[in-house]
Amino acid sequence: MVVTHKKLSSSSVEEISNQQIDILNAVDDAFGGVIVEMKEPMNSNVFDTLLRVSISCWREQGKKGIWLKLPIELANLVEAAVKQGFWYHHAEPTYLMLAYWIPETAHTLPANASHTVGIGAFIMNKKREILVVQENNGRFKGLGLWKLPTGTVDVGEDIVEAAIREVKEETGIKVEFMELLAVRQSHNVSFGKSDLFFVFMLRPLSFDIQKQDSEIAAATWMPFEEYAAQSYMQKNEHFNYIAKICAAKIDNDYTGFCALPATAVSSRRRKSCLYFNNHGGVVVPNTI
Amino acid sequence: MVVTHKKLSSSSVEEISNQQIDILNAVDDAFGGVIVEMKEPMNSNVFDTLLRVSISCWREQGKKGIWLKLPIELANLVEAAVKQGFWYHHAEPTYLMLAYWIPETAHTLPANASHTVGIGAFIMNKKREILVVQENNGRFKGLGLWKLPTGTVDVGEDIVEAAIREVKEETGIKVEFMELLAVRQSHNVSFGKSDLFFVFMLRPLSFDIQKQDSEIAAATWMPFEEYAAQSYMQKNEHFNYIAKICAAKIDNDYTGFCALPATAVSSRRRKSCLYFNNHGGVVVPNTI
Numbered sequence: 001m002v003v004t005h006k007k008l009s010s011s012s013v014e015e016i017s018n019q020q021i022d023i024l025n026a027v028d029d030a031f032g033g034v035i036v037e038m039k040e041p042m043n044s045n046v047f048d049t050l051l052r053v054s055i056s057c058w059r060e061q062g063k064k065g066i067w068l069k070l071p072i073e074l075a076n077l078v079e080a081a082v083k084q085g086f087w088y089h090h091a092e093p094t095y096l097m098l099a100y101w102i103p104e105t106a107h108t109l110p111a112n113a114s115h116t117v118g119i120g121a122f123i124m125n126k127k128r129e130i131l132v133v134q135e136n137n138g139r140f141k142g143l144g145l146w147k148l149p150t151g152t153v154d155v156g157e158d159i160v161e162a163a164i165r166e167v168k169e170e171t172g173i174k175v176e177f178m179e180l181l182a183v184r185q186s187h188n189v190s191f192g193k194s195d196l197f198f199v200f201m202l203r204p205l206s207f208d209i210q211k212q213d214s215e216i217a218a219a220t221w222m223p224f225e226e227y228a229a230q231s232y233m234q235k236n237e238h239f240n241y242i243a244k245i246c247a248a249k250i251d252n253d254y255t256g257f258c259a260l261p262a263t264a265v266s267s268r269r270r271k272s273c274l275y276f277n278n279h280g281g282v283v284v285p286n287t288i
Numbered sequence: 289m290v291v292t293h294k295k296l297s298s299s300s301v302e303e304i305s306n307q308q309i310d311i312l313n314a315v316d317d318a319f320g321g322v323i324v325e326m327k328e329p330m331n332s333n334v335f336d337t338l339l340r341v342s343i344s345c346w347r348e349q350g351k352k353g354i355w356l357k358l359p360i361e362l363a364n365l366v367e368a369a370v371k372q373g374f375w376y377h378h379a380e381p382t383y384l385m386l387a388y389w390i391p392e393t394a395h396t397l398p399a400n401a402s403h404t405v406g407i408g409a410f411i412m413n414k415k416r417e418i419l420v421v422q423e424n425n426g427r428f429k430g431l432g433l434w435k436l437p438t439g440t441v442d443v444g445e446d447i448v449e450a451a452i453r454e455v456k457e458e459t460g461i462k463v464e465f466m467e468l469l470a471v472r473q474s475h476n477v478s479f480g481k482s483d484l485f486f487v488f489m490l491r492p493l494s495f496d497i498q499k500q501d502s503e504i505a506a507a508t509w510m511p512f513e514e515y516a517a518q519s520y521m522q523k524n525e526h527f528n529y530i531a532k533i534c535a536a537k538i539d540n541d542y543t544g545f546c547a548l549p550a551t552a553v554s555s556r557r558r559k560s561c562l563y564f565n566n567h568g569g570v571v572v573p574n575t576i
Contacts, residue, residue, distance in 0.1 A: 075370035079366065082363035088360060090380075091377070108425075110404075111404065112404075113402055114401060114443040115402070115403045115405050152399060158473060158475075180471070181564065183468070183545065185446060185560060191378060191401075238560065241571060245564050254570060256564075257470070260529065262529075272475070273473050275470060275473075276471075276533050277542060277544060282541050283533055
C-alpha cells in the first residue's frame with residue numbers, strides 16, 4: 001500500500017475514503033482484536049489520518065486490542081501512532097510493536113518477554129576432572145576464577161541445545177545431555193529483566209580443548225576438588241551450592257531432571273521439552 | 289536539557305557547541321560504551337545534530353556501544369536516531385531502547401529478553417482432591433476441561449510468588465510452596481518468543497473457593513483420579529506426563545526441587561533463588 005506524499009487537509013479523511021484506501025489493512029487475531037503489519041513506506045500525515053479512520057472503524061466493529069507492527073524502515077510513523085494513544089509493547093532489532101486498547105476496561109493483552117535465559121555446563125571426564133574456563137569479559141574478567149562454561153539461550157533454542165552449543169563454541173568439546181541439575185532465578189539482571197539459569201550435567205564425547213579466543217582467556221580440565229576449593233566458590237552462596245550439587249552428583253547421591261521432548265497437541269504443533277525427575281523410571285520408562 | 293524549537297542550518301553543529309550544550313548527556317557503562325537517557329522534550333532537528341556530534345565524539349574516545357533510551361513522550365526523536373544507524377534493542381510500555389555499535393567488528397551487546405515464563409499449580413487437600421479451574425478465555429475456553437490453575441510470571445517476580453499469587457487471584461485459596469515438580473520449555477508462543485513453564489506442588493492453607501469472575505468460569509476441588517481421567521489429559525503428551533508426575537508425588541514416589549533463596553555476592557546484591565533436589569538433605573540440611 002503506497003500512498004503518495006502530499007499534505008493532507010482536514011477533509012482528507014473523506015478524500016481518502018473516496019479513493020481505494022478506506023482503512024489500514026488488518027487481520028483479526030484470536031482475541032477479538034486486529035493486527036496491522038505495515039510494510040510499505042508511507043507519509044506520516046497520510047498514516048496519521050488512515051490510522052484515525054481505522055480506529056473509529058474498529059471501535060464500531062467492537063474490536064478490542066490493536067497490534068501495530070512497524071518495521072524499523074518506517075520509524076517515521078512511530079510518533080503519529082503514539083500521539084493517537086498507542087504504547088510500545090515490544091521491539092526487536094528490525095521492528096517495533098505498538099498496542100492500543102479500544103474498550104474502557106483495563107487491557108488484557110499478553111505481556112512482553114520477561115526473562116533472559118542462561119545455561120551452565122558441568123562436564124566431567126573419567127579422571128574426575130571437570131571442564132572449566134576463564135573469561136575475557138564480564139564480571140569475572142581478570143580474577144583468575146575457573147568457572148563452568150556458561151552462555152545465553154537464544155530465542156527458539158532448546159536450553160539443552162544451547163548448553164551443547166556453548167560448550168562447543170567456548171572449548172571445542174562435544175557433549176551430550178545427561179541431566180538438569182538445578183535452576184536459578186535472579187532479578188534485575190539486564191535492563192531490569194529477570195533471568196533463569198539452568199545448570200546441566202553433560203557427558204563429554206571429545207576431550208581435546210580448542211578454546212575460543214574472543215570470549216575465553218583459558219580453558220582446561222581440572223580436578224573437581226581444585227575447582228570447588230577456589231576462594232570465590234566459598235564466598236558466593238549459589239556457586240557454593242552448585243558445587244555441592246555437582247559433588248553429590250559425582251558421588252551418585254543426586255538426581256536431577258531428565259528431558260523428554262514432545263509435541264504438544266495444539267493447532268500450532270509447537271515442539272517442546274519437559275524436564276522432571278524420572279528416577280527409577282517412575283514417570284516414563286525410557287527417557288534421554 | 290531543554291533546547292528551544294528552531295530550524296537548524298548546516299552550521300548548527302558549531303552553533304550548538306558554542307552554547308552550553310556540546311554533546312548529549314551520557315554515562316559510561318561497564319563495557320566501554322555509553323548510555324544516553326533522554327528525559328526532556330527536544331526538537332527532532334536539534335536532536336539529530338546533537339546526536340551526530342555526540343557519536344563523532346564517542347568514536348574519537350574509542351567508545352563501543354551506545355544505548356539510547358527514549359521515553360514514549362519523546363517518540364518524535366525515534367526517526368532521527370534510526371536514520372543515523374541506531375536499531376531497536378527492546379521496548380517497554382513507557383520507553384524504547386535503541387542501540388548503536390561504533391567499532392567495525394560485530395557487536396557484543398547483550399540480547400533482549402527471550403522468554404515469557406508461566407506457572408502451573410498442583411494443590412491437593414487431605415481428601416486427595418485437587419484444586420482445578422475452567423477458564424473463560426484462551427484455547428481451553430468452552431471445552432469443559434478442568435485444569436490446574438496457571439498464570440504468567442511478572443518481571444521481577446519470583447516464580448514461586450507468582451504461583452502463590454495466581455492461585456489466590458483465581459480461586460481465593462491461600463497456598464505455600466512445597467516443591468518444583470517439573471519444567472517445560474516451548475517455542476514460538478507469543479510474538480515468536482519462547483516460554484518456560486514451571487509446575488509447582490503447593491500446600492493449601494485455606495479451602496473455601498472464591499473464584500475470580502473475569503478469568504475463571506468455574507473452580508472446584510476434584511478427586512485426582514477424575515482430573516487425570518479427562519480425555520484431553522490422555523491426548524496431550526505433556527498434560528499426561530504432568531498428571532503422572534503428580535500421581536507419583538501423591539504416592540510419595542517422586543522428588544522435585546526445593547527452593548533456596550540467597551543473595552548472590554555481587555556489587556548489585558540481587559536477590560535470587562536456587563531450585564535443586566535436596567532429598568535426604570544431601571546438599572543443604574535445611575531448606576523450605
